[in-house]
Every structure is written in C-alpha cells, then in structure tokens.
Amino acid sequence: MTVILGQTFTGISIGAVLLLIALGLSLTFGQMNVINMAHGEFIMAGAYTTYVLQKSISGAGLSLLVALPVAFLVAGALGALLEWVLIRRLYLRPLDTLLVTWGVSLMLQQLARDIFGAPNVQTRAPDWLTGNITVLGGDDPLTFANSRLFILALAVAAVVALSLTLRLTSLGRRIRGVVQNRDLAEVSGISTSRVDRTAFFLGSGLAGVAGVALTLVGPIGPTMGTNIIIDAFLVIVVGGIGQLKGTVIVAFALGVMQSVLEYSTTVSVAKVLVLVAIVAFLQWRPQGLYTLRTRSLV
Amino acid sequence: MIAGAAAFAAAVALTACGAKTDAAGGSSDRAAKADTSGDTVKVGLLNSLSGTMAISEVTVRDSLKLAIEEINASGGVLGKKIEPVSEDGASDWPTFAEKAAKLIKEDRVAATFGCWTSASRKAVKPVFEKNKSLLFYPVQYEGLEESPYIFYTGATTNQQIVPALDYLKSRGEKSIYLVGSDYVFPRTANKIIKAYAKANGMKVLGEDYAPLGSTEFSTIANKVKASKADAVFNTLNGDSNVAFFKEYKSAGLTARSMPVVSVSIAEEEVKSIGPQYLAGQLTAWNYYQTTSGAANTAFVKAYKAKYGQDKPTSDPMEAAYTSVHLWKAMVEKAKSFDPEKVKAASDGITFDAPEGTVTVDGASQHIHKTARIGKIGTDGLIEQVWDSGKPIEPDPFLKGYDWASGLS
Numbered sequence: 124m125t126v127i128l129g130q131t132f133t134g135i136s137i138g139a140v141l142l143l144i145a146l147g148l149s150l151t152f153g154q155m156n157v158i159n160m161a162h163g164e165f166i167m168a169g170a171y172t173t174y175v176l177q178k179s180i181s182g183a184g185l186s187l188l189v190a191l192p193v194a195f196l197v198a199g200a201l202g203a204l205l206e207w208v209l210i211r212r213l214y215l216r217p218l219d220t221l222l223v224t225w226g227v228s229l230m231l232q233q234l235a236r237d238i239f240g241a242p243n244v245q246t247r248a249p250d251w252l253t254g255n256i257t258v259l260g261g262d263d264p265l266t267f268a269n270s271r272l273f274i275l276a277l278a279v280a281a282v283v284a285l286s287l288t289l290r291l292t293s294l295g296r297r298i299r300g301v302v303q304n305r306d307l308a309e310v311s312g313i314s315t316s317r318v319d320r321t322a323f324f325l326g327s328g329l330a331g332v333a334g335v336a337l338t339l340v341g342p343i344g345p346t347m348g349t350n351i352i353i354d355a356f357l358v359i360v361v362g363g364i365g366q367l368k369g370t371v372i373v374a375f376a377l378g379v380m381q382s383v384l385e386y387s388t389t390v391s392v393a394k395v396l397v398l399v400a401i402v403a404f405l406q407w408r409p410q411g412l413y414t415l416r417t418r419s420l421v
Numbered sequence: 422m423i424a425g426a427a428a429f430a431a432a433v434a435l436t437a438c439g440a441k442t443d444a445a446g447g448s449s450d451r452a453a454k455a456d457t458s459g460d461t462v463k464v465g466l467l468n469s470l471s472g473t474m475a476i477s478e479v480t481v482r483d484s485l486k487l488a489i490e491e492i493n494a495s496g497g498v499l500g501k502k503i504e505p506v507s508e509d510g511a512s513d514w515p516t517f518a519e520k521a522a523k524l525i526k527e528d529r530v531a532a533t534f535g536c537w538t539s540a541s542r543k544a545v546k547p548v549f550e551k552n553k554s555l556l557f558y559p560v561q562y563e564g565l566e567e568s569p570y571i572f573y574t575g576a577t578t579n580q581q582i583v584p585a586l587d588y589l590k591s592r593g594e595k596s597i598y599l600v601g602s603d604y605v606f607p608r609t610a611n612k613i614i615k616a617y618a619k620a621n622g623m624k625v626l627g628e629d630y631a632p633l634g635s636t637e638f639s640t641i642a643n644k645v646k647a648s649k650a651d652a653v654f655n656t657l658n659g660d661s662n663v664a665f666f667k668e669y670k671s672a673g674l675t676a677r678s679m680p681v682v683s684v685s686i687a688e689e690e691v692k693s694i695g696p697q698y699l700a701g702q703l704t705a706w707n708y709y710q711t712t713s714g715a716a717n718t719a720f721v722k723a724y725k726a727k728y729g730q731d732k733p734t735s736d737p738m739e740a741a742y743t744s745v746h747l748w749k750a751m752v753e754k755a756k757s758f759d760p761e762k763v764k765a766a767s768d769g770i771t772f773d774a775p776e777g778t779v780t781v782d783g784a785s786q787h788i789h790k791t792a793r794i795g796k797i798g799t800d801g802l803i804e805q806v807w808d809s810g811k812p813i814e815p816d817p818f819l820k821g822y823d824w825a826s827g828l829s
Contacts, residue, residue, distance in 0.1 A: 126647055133639040140637075166451030193695040242476035245695050248667070255673050271639070290820050293689060341636030341664035341691075346473075350634065390631045 124264045128258075130386050131379060136271035138378025139278040143336050145358040145370050148327030150322055152356070153203070153365035154302045155238055157220040157323075158209055162232035162355065163348020165327045168201055169194035169334020170343040171239060173226070175322035177246045182323055184249030187335070191277075194293060204328020206320050228348065234347040243344035270339040277336055281329060286367055288325070299324050302365060362402055363411030373412060377401075424593075441529035455554070456529035461504040462497075464489070464745075465524035467535035467545070468586070472512025473634065473659060477737065478537045480689055481559060482507060483728055484738035485534050488745035492542035492724070498749045499756065506530060514544035521545040525554045529650050531758040532557060532748055534741060538658075539563060539606045546571065555760045557748060559741035561684065561706070563609035564817040565828065570760065572767070573787045574744040574779075576707050576735060577662065579816040580612055585654075585705035588807055594651035594680075596624040600641060600825045601656035603630035610656050610684070613828060620824030626650045627706035629658070636664035638770050642672040645679070655683040662686055666698040676701030682794075688803060696801040706736040707790045708776035709803045733802070734775075743774040746782060747788070779812065787815030 151159050172232045173190040180186040200334060205227060250272045259265040289295035297318045300308040309315050335348065357378060362369025377397060384393035405411075456463065466485050468478040480609040489503045497503060506528045517536065524530050525548070532555040536542045539562055549556045549570040556571045564578040589597065599614060601607025611628060618625050626648040629641050638661075645653060657665055662683070669681070682703045688710050691699055698798040710721060710733050720742065724734050747770055752758055755766035766781025789812035795803035819825035 126643070127644050129647075130640070133643055136639060137637060137655065170512075242693060243663070245663060245693065247697065253670060253673055257673075266673050268639075268668075270667075270671055322742050340667065342660045344660065349599075350636070367719060386644060389629060390635065390641070394632075 125259060128265050129392030133268055134382035135375060136275060137382055138375035139275040140277045140336065140340065141354055141378055142374035143274065143281060143333040143372060144238040145331065145355040145374055146285060147326040148355045149359050149367060149370045150326035154318060154358055155322055156217055158217055158224065160221060160225040160352065161205060161228040161231060161331050163227045163352035164336065165198040165201055165330035166334040166351065167235060167345065167348040168198045169331030170347060171235060172197045172331065172336050173335050173338045174244055174246050174343055184251060185248045187249055190335045191332060194335045195328040195340060198331025198334065199324040199328030203320050206323040210323070211316060211319065228368060232345045241345065243342035245260070246338045248335060248339055274336045274339060277332065281332060282371055285329070294321060306322070320405050329371055357401060361411055363413035366411070366413040369411055369413040453530040454529065455758050457501070457531060458588065460501060462501045462532045462758060463506050463528050465507050465528060465530040466507040467510055467520055467524065467533050469537065470509040474512040474537055476693065477689060480735065480738050481537065481741045484724065484742045486743060487727055488742045492749055498752050509825045510541060514540050517541040518544045518548050520708045521548040526802055534744055537737070540604065553760055557744035557762065559744050560737045563606045563708035564819065565609060565818060567785065569764070571717055571786065572744065574740045574747065576804045577787055577815050577817040578610065579819060579821070580707060580792050580813045581684060581705050582788045583617065584608055584614060584809055585684065585794060586614065587654055587681065588794045590621055590623065596626050597624050598650040598653045599628040599643050600645065600650050600653060601630050602661055604633055604656045606658070607656035613825065616824050616828055631661055633658065633661070635661050638665045638668040642668040646672050647667070650679065651652065653679060653681040655681050655811055656685065658685050662690065663694045666694060681711055687737065687824055688733035689735050691797055691801045691803070692733060693730055696797065696799050700799045701795045702797050704795050704797065704803055706793055706795065708739040709793065709795050709805055710734045710737045711802055711804055712776060714777060715776065715778040716773050720775040724759065726732045739775050741798065743772060743779060746772045777812065782815050785815050785817055789819055
C-alpha cells in the first residue's frame with residue numbers, strides 16, 4: 124500500500140516537473156506555432172540564474188525565492204530578444220523556426236560553457252527543502268520529499284497564473300484572438316507583433332521558472348535543456364497543440380505512467396513503453412487529446 | 422573511363438611508395454615507429470578536454486603534464502626531454518580512435534597516456550594493437566580484458582570491487598541493492614558483484630540502471646528504500662550521481678540507515694556533487710588525497726602549486742601520474758623506446774607512488790595496488806577507514822576466485 128501511494132506521488136512529482144517544462148512551450152509552440160528548440164536553453168538560463176544568485180546571496184532559501192522572479196525575467200528577456208531578432212521574420216515558416224532556434228540553442232549552450240565552464244555546477248537546496256514529510260507513520264512510513272512538494276506547488280501556481288492571464292486579462296484575450304485568427308485580430312486593431320513578443324516573453328519566462336525548479340532535482344549544465352526538451356514537446360503534442368488543459372492532464376498522466384512502469388520494469392524499458400504508448404495514442408488521435416477550434420481559414 | 426582508372430591506379434601506387442619511404446628507417450614495416458632521433462621524445466596525451474567527461478579527464482591531463490614536467494626537470498628519459506602532444510577525445514569514442522591513430526602515425530609518439538571510460542578504451546584498443554604502440558590507461562575498470570599493448574595502471578576488479586564487497590561483508594551487511602549507469606562498466610561490475618554475493622551468502626535485492634546522464638531518480642530511490650537493503654553498491658557515472666544523491670537524501674535515506682559504496686566518485690566529483698549530499702557515504706579506491714606517505718605529500722604539494730590550492734587530487738589522477746613514471750622506469754631498464762623492448766622490461770618495475778609502492782606485473786600488464794575504503798567527510802575530502810595492508814596482485818580475469826569461474 125505504502126509502495127503504491129509512494130509511487131503515485133513520485134509519478135505526480137515527475138508530472139509536475141514535466142508540466143513546468145511544458146507550460147512555457149505550450150504558449151510559444153502551442154499558441155504561436157513556433158518550434159522553439161532554444162526553449163531548453165531558456166530553462167538552462169533559469170537554472171544558471173539560480174546558481175549565480177546563490178553565489179551572491181547567502182542563505183539558500185532566500186536566494187531560491189529571489190531566483191523565481193529573476194529567472195522569469197532573465198529567461199523572458201532572452202525569449203523576447205530571440206523573438207525580436209529572429210522569430211518575427213519567420214512566423215509563416217514553422218520549419219525554419221526549428222532550424223534557426225536549434226542554431227540559437229547551440230550558441231547558448233556554448234555561451235554557457237564559456238561563462239560557467241564545461242563541468243556541471245550545483246546549487247545548495249535550502250534546509251527546509253532537503254527533508255521530507257512523513258504521512259503514514261509506523262514500520263513502513265510513507266514520505267513525501269519537500270523539494271518535490273515545492274515543485275508541485277510551483278507547477279500548480281504557474282498553471283493557475285497562466286490560465287488566469289489567458290482568461291481574464293486583456294493581454295490574454297488578445298493572445299487568444301491572435302491564435303484563433305491572426306488576420307481578423309490584426310484588422311480589429313490588435314498589434315499582433317506586440318502580442319507575439321509578449322506571449323514569447325511569458326512562455327520563455329515560464330521556462331526560466333522551470334529551470335529554478337530543476338536545480339532542486341539535478342545538476343545544472345550546458346546540455347541540461349536538450350535532455351528535457353523532447354519530453355516537453357511530447358507532452359504538448361499528445362495534449363493537443365495550444366491546449367493548456369491537455370498539457371496539464373498529459374503531463375501528470377505521463378509522469379504516473381513513467382513511474383509505475385519504472386517500478387515494475389527498468390528505467391530504459393519504461394521510457395520505451397511510454398514512447399510506444401504515445402505513438403499508439405497519436406495513431407488513434409493524431410490531433411492530440413484536445414483540439415483547438417478556430418475561425419481561422421487555415 | 423580507362424584513362425581515369427589508370428590515373429587512379431598510378432595515384433594509388435605513388436601514395437603507396439610515399440608511405441613506404443616515409444616510414445622510419447625506410448623499412449616497409451606497416452607499423453609507424455616512434456620518432457626518437459632528436460633531443461626530445463614525443464608522448465601522446467589522449468583525454469576528453471570537452472564534452473560530458475571533461476570534468477574528470479581534464480584533471481588527468483593536468484596530472485600527466487605534472488609528471489612529464491618533473492621528469493624533464495630531472496634530466497628526461499634516456500637523456501631526452503619528453504614533449505607531450507595533447508589531443509582532445511571530446512567524450513566521443515570514434516574521435517578517440519581517430520586521435521589515437523593521429524598520435525601514433527603523424528606525431529610518432531613513443532607511448533600514449535589517457536582514456537577514461539571503458540567505451541573509449543575499447544574504441545582505441547584495436548588502433549594501438551594494429552600499430553604496435555603502447556597505451557597507459559589510468560582508470561579503475563571492470564576487468565575481464567587483456568591487451569598486449571595496454572598497461573592498466575588503475576585498479577582491476579580484485580583491487581577495488583572485491584575488497585569493497587569484502588569490507589561490506591566484514592561489517593555484517595547481508596543484503597545489497599545495485600544502482601548503475603546503463604553501459605559496459607556497471608553491467609560487467611554488477612555481474613561480478615552478483616557472483617560474489619551468491620558465493621558469500623549475500624542477497625542482491627535489486628538491480629537498476631539509468632541511462633548515462635539521466636537525472637530522474639525518484640523511482641529508483643523509492644525502490645531502494647522499499648527493498649530495505651543493508652547497503653547500496655553504486656556504479657553510476659558522472660552527473661547522474663548528483664541527482665541520485667539528492668533524491669536519496671530526500672527519500673530520508675542516510676549513510677547511517679543505508680550506506681552507499683561508490684566506485685566512481687573521487688575527490689573532484691565530491692566537490693562538484695556537494696559534500697552535504699555525500700558526507701558519511703563510502704567509496705572504494707586505491708588512493709585518496711589524504712593517503713599518508715612522503716611521496717603523496719610531495720605529489721599533493723606539487724599539484725596544488727601548479728594548478729591551484731583548491732584543486733583536490735584523486736585516484737585516476739594519481740594513477741596517471743604514476744603511469745608516466747612507470748613508463749620512464751621501463752624505458753630506462755630496456756634502454757630503448759621500442760614498445761616490444763619496453764614491454765619485455767616491464768615485469769617487476771616498481772615506483773614509489775603517492776598511493777605507496779606499486780609494482781608492474783609483466784604478464785597481465787596491470788600493477789600491484791593497495792585497496793582502500795574511505796568515508797566522505799563534510800570538507801569534501803575522503804578519510805580512509807580500511808586498507809588491504811599491502812598491495813594486491815592484479816587478477817583481471819578473477820582466476821583466483823572460485824565464484825568467478827564462468828564470468829569471462
């Protein structure tokens with residue numbers, strides 16, 4: 124029983140990490156149709172921001188909390204810059220965005236290597252995140268790692284913030300308008316180029332927040348982004364492109380599936396089985412779990 | 422068409438002639454001979470200076486350079502100064518093979534020092550064998566290998582893994598859990614560990630592999646915890662250790678409740694993973710920065726003076742440093758740089774190394790080494806808690822152990 128509960132929690136926590144990574148991407152890839160291969164490097168930028176802040180602020184807890192907004196701004200600014208310099212010229216050529224942003228991702232990796240050195244670096248987790256909470260006592264206690272609970276809370280907060288922004292603010296309405304019909308939005312007086320840049324800022328900023336969360340789990344290195352970006356794309360494609368709801372559900376579903384399979388088989392076998400399941404699912408529903416209904420002609 | 426073919430044939434013939442006259446002494450021997458005609462003799466340094474293994478291998482290169490400098494300062498080898506030619510294997514096995522061929526054929530080095538992962542060693546092995554050139558390999562490995570052109574100066578299994586298991590057994594640990602990276606070294610090591618456990622009444626409660634570079638260890642930590650094993654034997658390599666030990670601590674497991682014995686975490690890695698995650702855990706090696714002895718005091722002092730006071734020394738660095746000195750002693754005994762004569766002279770060569778006196782076993786081309794178990798301290802250094810007392814004879818195929826029959 125403890126094992127089942129423990130594994131379910133592990134699955135949810137893996138899902139939370141996946142969700143944090145995929146959230147920003149669901150905005151830039153899902154809503155704006157830009158295949159941004161440099162998204163992983165924005166995550167890396169967030170992680171290195173945490174590292175730099177920890178070097179300058181004593182007190183691991185404080186530096187982590189400061190890192191959340193700062194990493195959001197740093198990664199967001201990088202994203203807006205990328206959009207302004209390159210991507211805005213490529214909106215109608217999604218495959219070119221793939222190539223161009225891949226090049227950018229390689230350059231950012233090399234930049235990180237030049238600044239921080241090739242070896243990976245670490246941050247210290249604050250004391251209140253290194254322990255765990257014992258839920259069921261007794262001989263075989265069920266424990267929840269504090270760091271995982273923190274990431275889960277962070278993911279939930281990010282989803283709520285993003286969905287409220289999209290639903291309630293005028294910026295959110297403009298974004299949704301542009302997604303549904305770019306031309307009509309433009310003639311209605313919405314500056315689509317400004318909406319694009321803002322949406323890119325938000326999506327990349329969320330990648331930065333994901334980067335902060337990842338410092339609690341593993342090492343920070345120049346290639347950390349490439350290792351996780353594929354998973355994020357999978358979550359979005361399976362969830363249905365442009366669908367926040369689908370992203371959330373699929374992230375947790377894949378997390379739980381991964382952890383259950385990992386427990387009963389091995390890490391590598393579980394990865395293969397999850398991929399097979401995804402391929403099978405996409406055969407059945409190529410458009411993903413949810414589909415976007417638009418009034419657009421294309 | 423015919424003219425083209427003729428021209429091609431002529432070109433091939435010309436190239437062949439060129440190659441023939443180019444070979445040392447004009448001989449038609451297809452192996453490239455080392456160039457020892459000048460005042461200097463070249464040796465190759467083959468390490469990953471970029472890529473995922475750079476963190477570990479750059480320190481080995483630094484340590485090789487230190488040994489070469491020392492030897493040059495004291496007059497060189499057979500009156501010649503050593504000139505290192507450093508190549509970057511870039512953490513990529515085909516590149517290792519390419520660079521090895523370049524060192525042997527173009528630079529015509531007398532010997533090459535380097536490689537770290539078993540995968541890179543397996544990639545260069547045929548190159549050194551085909552060209553009859555020597556490689557000195559400085560890292561502990563999974564054993565079950567023999568090459569007439571490789572000297573293994575790191576530990577083989579009976580000098581590291583078997584003593585670590587003996588140590589656990591002597592502490593009364595009855596069950597272990599195996600965690601490793603998914604490639605040749607951990608898989609082979611775990612095969613050996615399972616055979617040992619079976620013969621010694623130890624239970625292996627589980628065995629898990631994560632892909633190299635993997636950073637998601639929550640499920641493995643849960644499995645380890647649920648197994649209630651007495652100890653964990655860890656053959657993870659590289660960065661995965663960071664994620665594993667963070668998760669280990671989060672799961673509430675400690676060095677006291679379930680100790681982890683690692684065979685790939687040395688001082689350099691402890692520094693980068695963070696001693697707060699590793700304090701109290703065990704490692705098995707042949708050398709620590711804290712190993713006592715005048716030779717080590719001098720080595721640590723020289724290394725820090727050259728590369729910085731905050732740089733720790735580690736086992737593979739020490740084995741690399743030692744390998745250059747061993748090669749020098751072999752060459753001087755053979756009075757020649759010729760690989761065949763160097764090999765013939767190798768048996769019984771000793772060197773007063775930082776880890777203690779080591780002796781070359783000419784038959785297996787491994788060396789006699791003292792096994793040590795250490796406990797990681799909060800300062801990032803490793804304190805020895807046990808040693809084998811005397812150097813252990815290398816036994817790469819574990820012929821001396823009944824339980825190991827059928828492994829190779």
